[in-house]
Amino acid sequence: MAVTVETLEKLERRITLTLAATVINSEVESRLKKLARTVKADGFRPGKVPMSFVAQRYGAQVQYEVVNDKLGEAFSAAANEAKLRVAGMPSIAQKDEAAEGELAFDATFEVYPEVKIADLADAEIERVAAEVTEEAIDKTVEILRKQRRSFAQRGAADVAADGDRVTIDFEGKIDGEPFAGGKADGFQFLLGEGQMLEAFEKAVRGMKAGESKTFPLAFPEDYHGKDVAGKEADFLVTVKKIEAQHLPDVNESFAKALGIKEGTVEALRADIKKNLEREVKFRVLAKNKGAAMDALVGKAELDVPKSLIAGEAERMVANAREDLKKRGIKDADKAPIPAELFNDQAEKRVRLGLVVAELVRSQNLQAKPEQLQAHIEEISQSYEKPAEVVRWYLSDRERMAEVEAVVIENNVTDFILGKAKITDKQLPFDELMATA
Structure with missing residues (x-):
């Protein structure tokens, strides 16, 4: 049967769902019979509790569960039939009027927006670069000396x-x-x-x-x-x-104390330079990525689903409470943190996520296996046992999902920088490291 979709405003839609009372009643009866096999009650042996007693005690709860389950199935089927991309959870309310033998409900929800991205060739981006100087290495040596003074x-x-x-x-x-x-x-x-x-x-x-x-x-x-x-x-x-x-002298003893196997000042400075170059690379990438993403969002036109903003704001509240908990704040999980405080930031995150997803889809910027492997190996080089770090990532789906997200962002950044009008700027080392 064709599904009628009513457009309320922008992304908001409504459809009517109907459930046959006979189907609901049959499922409720089936679940109550199954429940009766295990329910316990004073004066009755297990499995011998009368159905009338089970229905009286658990009937309302089972009825609620069955209706919810059937509504979920009906909504999913209707959304698929109408080829709708539903954003967030629907709000479902029972209708006062329904055909005989049926229950009727209105499901109100939002759909994902159409994302239009203008020509990125008109975007202007300042791309930064930085290098590790001898002065930067000297300053790092001084920091290491002060740590051991x-x-x-x-x-x-x-x-x-x-x-x-x-x-x-x-x-x-x-x-x-x-x-x-x-x-x-x-x-x-x-x-x-x-x-x-x-x-x-x-x-x-x-x-x-x-x-x-x-x-x-x-x-x-x-x-x-x-x-x-x-x-x-x-x-x-x-x-x-x-x-x-x-302050300790910068000599072989100092180098060995810092774990430099060769035990020479030259090897120490080379190790410092390698670590600083890795840090500079990630910081430069982060700044250029931020500039590219800002340019991308500036070229995009879309409506953002309110339900996705609300969901993101709630996640940010949960993260804030978790952060308080890690700091030792008592009853952090009950902290009164209004989700509205995060609405603006949540809206920006959701908007960016939708725009990036559209660009990835339209330009085939998904992460390739060799990119994932290369990124993990690069991360591992900052650890004492790189091979163990690589195995640690490869053995967990969630960690691999995080790596995939980073690689996709890098692909998107490279694509945008390859299209936009670029102005290159050399940043002083200290200025780059001073940025968050």
């Missing part, structure tokens, strides 16, 4: 200088009153590394162990502590201890 207490006559680790007691007051977070005893920080506000570091710089000082400090307007942002406080600080840092 040691400290020795300075003499009584020495003053605190940049690079020293200082231990202090401090108390701050605003208008003569203490404030939350404004007091600490035995607090340690590294002077000159931006761990404290510059005014605080400036006051401590040049002090001796055992010395105290009072100084004013103006909190920035954008300070993370909203209660004190933009206000001026008076601080009393006492230096308890000053320790000078010692």
